Amino acid sequence: MSPTAQQTTGYRYLFTLPGARRFTAGNLLARLxxxxxxxxxxxxxxGSRGSYALAGAVTATGLAATAVAGPLLARLVDRHGxxxxxxxxxxxxxxxxxxxxxxxxxxxxxxxxxxxYAGTAATPNIGGLSRARWTxxxxxxxxxxxxxxxxxxxxxxxxxxxxxxxxxxLTGTFFPEAGTLAAAALLLAGMLLFTAQRATEPPPTPRSxxxxxxxxxxxxxxxxxxxxxxxxxxxxxxxxxxYADAQGHRAAAGAVLALQAAGSCAAGLAYGARKPESVRFxxxxxxxxxxxxxxxxxxxxxxxxxxLAAALLxxxxxxAPTMVTAMTLVQKRTPADRLNEGMSLMVxxxxxxxxxxxxxxGWAAEHLSPASAYAIPVAAATVALGVxxxxxxxxxxxxx
Numbered sequence: 001m002s003p004t005a006q007q008t009t010g011y012r013y014l015f016t017l018p019g020a021r022r023f024t025a026g027n028l029l030a031r032l033x034x035x036x037x038x039x040x041x042x043x044x045x046x047g048s049r050g051s052y053a054l055a056g057a058v059t060a061t062g063l064a065a066t067a068v069a070g071p072l073l074a075r076l077v078d079r080h081g082x083x084x085x086x087x088x089x090x091x092x093x094x095x096x097x098x099x100x101x102x103x104x105x106x107x108x109x110x111x112x113x114x115x116x117y118a119g120t121a122a123t124p125n126i127g128g129l130s131r132a133r134w135t136x137x138x139x140x141x142x143x144x145x146x147x148x149x150x151x152x153x154x155x156x157x158x159x160x161x162x163x164x165x166x167x168x169x170l171t172g173t174f175f176p177e178a179g180t181l182a183a184a185a186l187l188l189a190g191m192l193l194f195t196a197q198r199a200t201e202p203p204p205t206p207r208s209x210x211x212x213x214x215x216x217x218x219x220x221x222x223x224x225x226x227x228x229x230x231x232x233x234x235x236x237x238x239x240x241x242x243y244a245d246a247q248g249h250r251a252a253a254g255a256v257l258a259l260q261a262a263g264s265c266a267a268g269l270a271y272g273a274r275k276p277e278s279v280r281f282x283x284x285x286x287x288x289x290x291x292x293x294x295x296x297x298x299x300x301x302x303x304x305x306x307x308l309a310a311a312l313l314x315x316x317x318x319x320a321p322t323m324v325t326a327m328t329l330v331q332k333r334t335p336a337d338r339l340n341e342g343m344s345l346m347v348x349x350x351x352x353x354x355x356x357x358x359x360x361x362g363w364a365a366e367h368l369s370p371a372s373a374y375a376i377p378v379a380a381a382t383v384a385l386g387v388x389x390x391x392x393x394x395x396x397x398x399x400x
Contacts, residue, residue, distance in 0.1 A: 010273065014148055017137055019200040022193065027130040028155060030090070030190025033183035035163020037097060037120055038062070040179030043171040044104045045113060058100075058113045060355070065121035067351045074125060074344030078337060081204035082129055083195040090191040092122035094184045101180050123187070127156055128343035129194070135331050135339060136202040149327050150272020153320045157265035161258045168254070205337035213342035218333045221391035222326060223349045225285070228384035229322065230353020232292065235361030235376040236260070240295075240312070242365035242373065247305045256309045260316035268320025282388040284325050288318035289381035296374035303371075353380070 015021050038059045045055035076085045096119020103112045134148035167179035195201075213219050237257060244253035291314060298304075298311035327343070334342030357380060364373035 011147060011151060011269075013144060014134075014151065017200075019197050020137070023130065023133055023197040023200050026190045026192070026194030026197065027126055028159070028190070030124075030187050030194055031126045031130075031155065031159045032163050032166070032190075033187040034123065034126065035159050036167040036179055036183035036186075037123075039164045039167040040171055040177075040183060041100060041117060043167070044101065044176045044180065047176050048104045048107070049110075054110065054113070058117050061114050062117040062120050063351055063355060065118040066123070067348045069121040070125055070344045070348050070351075071341055073122065074128065074340040075338070077124070077129070077204075077340045079204055079206050082132075082201050083198060084204070086124040086129060087191050087195045089122040089124050090187055093120045093124075094188050096120045096122065097180050097184045101177050105177065124191070125340070125344045125347055126190075126194075127152055128340055128347065130155075131327065131331070131343060132202050132339050133200050135336075137200060145331070146324070146328060147272040149324045149331075150268050150320070153324045153327070154265045154268040154272070156323075157261045157268065157320060161261045161265070164254060165258070202339070213334045213338055213345055216333050216335065216342070218329065218391075219342065219345075221387055222329060222333070223345060224387045225281075225326065225384045226346045226349035227353040227356075228380050228387065229285075229288075229326075230350035230355075231357030231360065231380035232288070232353075232377045232384070233319075233350070234354035234357025234359075235364075235373070235380060236292075236295070236312075236357075238358045238361035239365050239370060239373040239376065240308075242362070243299055243308065243370035244305055246370045249305050252305065256305065256312060259309050260312040260319075263313040263316030264319035267317035268324060271321040271324060281322075281325050281329060282385065284318070284322040285381065285385040285388050288322050289378065289385050291315040291318045292378045292381045296371075296378055299371040299374050 015024070041059055041062075042052070042055040045058055046052050049055075073085065073089055096116055099116035099119060100113060102108075103116050131149065131152050134145060134152070138145040138148060167183065170178040170182050214223075240257055241253040244256060294311040294315050295308055298308045302308070327346070330342055330346055331339065357376065361373055361376050364376050
């Protein structure tokens with residue numbers, strides 16, 4: 001790497017690019033509500049209908065709808081442009097959230113809750129839209145693109161931490177619908193600001209010349225790795241809540257999980273500041289599989305929620321580097337004119353894995369013990385490592 005290139009790999013350089021600060025501000029505003037909608041919906045529905053089972057079923061339906069709609073929406077973005085598709089999609093999502101609010105408030109039949117919340121599946125993959133812009137702006141600067149991917153992953157973790165906390169604060173301090181109203185307003189305002197930055201928007205490709213991302217070399221095994229990694233996240237969340245509940249500190253579960261996200265955020269920023277050469281995806285997955293044993297050991301041996309919290313903080317440090325490396329491989333292996341679709345497919349894999357991991361973690365926590373259930377994230381991380389080691393997904397980051 002030349003001295004000039006070395007000077008273009010820092011975070012400061014990213015925001016000297018014309019338009020980068022403005023589209024990042026809009027992206028962060030619009031991304032925060034993603035972590036608010038489900039928490040706000042659960043509080044509204046459970047408080048009004050007295051059923052967490054119904055609330056969970058409604059939000060699960062929205063998750064499934066998002067997994068189906070995401071790649072289709074991303075394909076439209078690739079063909080017609082971000083501003084043309086993402087902003088109207090965000091409006092549909094906002095209307096779905098407001099429809100859910102009205103159905104809950106005016107005691108509409110239960111099926112209407114599912115129909116209304118399914119509308120939130122139109123929420124654009126905001127992180128993917130932002131990563132596509134960085135890929136467009138930094139197409140000839142792989143070091144700077146690595147740093148941008150790390151920043152985006154850190155932003156994901158930050159919004160994961162702050163979104164549920166903000167939703168809980170608003171619904172508990174004001175009224176049950178406050179979280180949904182605030183999330184809808186932030187999403188719409190953020191998308192308006194983001195899509196207004198047309199100079200940094202990747203050009204649309206009405207007729208794609210590239211194959212489907214699923215037929216691109218190396219993408220199917222990466223999708224399998226994303227699904228297994230999602231299972232790590234989903235099972236860890238459910239098992240940690242169950243463990244905290246068993247310890248008599250269920251209210252502290254959110255703070256404990258936030259420490260895992262904080263560890264990932266810090267590690268992501270540090271990872272983005274280093275040189276990206278010769279980093280193998282399989283190495284990152286091996287580190288994640290190894291570090292995921294720490295919460296298992298802490299829960300089984302120490303029996304203390306605070307020791308577990310420290311273990312989760314350290315274990316979380318493997319998450320962001322793994323996701324940054326994986327997303328860079330997706331950007332390299334996906335046809336440029338179908339990049340949003342490729343990244344959205346990975347999000348679909350994550351969502352599928354999160355749902356499967358949540359189910360497996362819940363089963364293990366109930367039928368075994370919360371401490372023993374921490375074996376599920378370890379197993380999921382090991383599966384991801386196995387897939388990467390046996391396929392092209394484990395190659396050096398950045399190679400096609």
